[in-house]
Amino acid sequence: QVQLLESGGGLVKPGGSLRLSCAASGFTFSDYYMSWIRQAPGKGLEWVSYMSSSGVTIYYADSVKGRFTISRDNAKSLLYLQMSSLRAEDTALYYCARGYNFAYNWGQGTLVTVSS
Amino acid sequence: QSALTQPASVSGSPGQSITISCTGTSSDVWNYNLVSWYQQHPGKAPKLMIYEDYKRPSGVSNRFSGSKSGNTASLTISGLQAEDEADYYCCSYTRSSVLFGGGTKLTVL
Numbered sequence: 001q002v003q004l005l006e007s008g009g010g011l012v013k014p015g016g017s018l019r020l021s022c023a024a025s026g027f028t029f030s031d032y033y034m035s036w037i038r039q040a041p042g043k044g045l046e047w048v049s050y051m052s053s054s055g056v057t058i059y060y061a062d063s064v065k066g067r068f069t070i071s072r073d074n075a076k077s078l079l080y081l082q083m084s085s086l087r088a089e090d091t092a093l094y095y096c097a098r099g100y101n102f103a104y105n106w107g108q109g110t111l112v113t114v115s116s
Numbered sequence: 117q118s119a120l121t122q123p124a125s126v127s128g129s130p131g132q133s134i135t136i137s138c139t140g141t142s143s144d145v146w147n148y149n150l151v152s153w154y155q156q157h158p159g160k161a162p163k164l165m166i167y168e169d170y171k172r173p174s175g176v177s178n179r180f181s182g183s184k185s186g187n188t189a190s191l192t193i194s195g196l197q198a199e200d201e202a203d204y205y206c207c208s209y210t211r212s213s214v215l216f217g218g219g220t221k222l223t224v225l
Contacts, residue, residue, distance in 0.1 A: 044119075045154070045162065045205050047214035059214070095161060101209035102152035102167040109161060 002026040002105045004096045009110030016086050020110055022079040022096030029077035033057075033100035036070065036081045038092035039109075046092075049081065050100040059100070064090075086114045120145065120206055120217035127223040133194040136220045138206030140187050150209040151189040153182060156219075157202045165204075166191060198224050 008020040020036070035050040049070040050059045058070060069082040079096055091114045097103035121139040128134040138151065145151055151169045154162035164173050166182035169189065179194045189208075193200055201224040206217040 044219045045207075045216045047207070047216065050214070061213070100214070101150045102164060102207065103154070103162070104164055104167070104173065106161040106163070 002098065004098065004105060004107035006094065006096045006107045006110035009094065009112045011113045011115065012086055013116050014087060014114055016114070017082070017084040018086065018112060020081040020083065020094055020096075020112070022081075022107060024077045024079065024096075024098070027098070029072075030074035032098050034072060034079045035097045035100055035103060036079075037095045037097050037103060037106075038090075038112075039095070040089075040092040043092075048094070051079070052100075083112070086112075088114050090114050120208055120215050122204075122206060122217035122220045124218070125221045125223065127225055128193075128196045129225045130196050130198065132196050133192060134196060134222065135193075136191045136204055136206075136222070138189040138191070138208075138217050140189070140208050140215070142187060144208040144210045144213075144215055145184065145189050146187045148209060149184075151182065151184060152207045152209075153180075153189075153191045154205045154207065155200075155202045156205065162205065193222070196224055200224055 003025045005023045036048040051070045067085045071080045093109040095109045096107040098105040149169050153166040155165050156162040169184045170182040181192045183190050204220045
């Protein structure tokens with residue numbers, strides 16, 4: 001069955017950087033758009049970024065544009081989110097998801113905390 | 117773009133039907149057949165319940181149905197069960213953004 005396993009979260013100071021990873025299995029990773037979606041503690045969902053199967057089409061929410069970079073390694077079935085210039089408002093549980101116009105499968109998330 | 121508008125909470129008794137609305141604009145909900153709905157239980161990842169306005173993924177109960185009229189999409193849950201108590205989020209894809217609603221807490225009385 002489809003599995004998405006996020007890693008790389010942790011505590012980081014404002015202005016710092018972090019790279020999240022998502023290991024995918026159970027489907028042909030290279031055939032699918034993939035996304036990052038986040039949820040601040042006690043808050044709603046925000047679609048952060050998505051990337052097409054080939055990597056050509058990329059979307060970023062305005063809130064992260066210029067600070068976050070999505071990438072993928074189709075040979076290893078891995079999705080990444082490089083986050084820089086982190087702010088307190090980036091504190092959230094970050095989910096990896098399959099799809100871009102809807103999220104068909106979700107991982108369990110990795111927690112990013114931005115605090116001094 | 118602004119988030120989609122959902123009621124903060126709805127409630128119903130077991131066996132009843134409830135409807136959660138999701139209001140957008142002519143630039144998102146109305147213009148694309150790409151509204152999706154997600155169920156989230158406390159401490160769990162969201163789960164896709166409806167996609168492309170009304171389609172149900174394999175394994176989702178047919179008690180869940182989606183519809184749309186103009187700028188407003190709706191999720192209807194019939195035959196309410198205790199396990200339906202959760203947060204529900206709508207989402208609309210557009211060429212320039214992917215928008216979520218603020219979420220609706222469903223309480224089964």
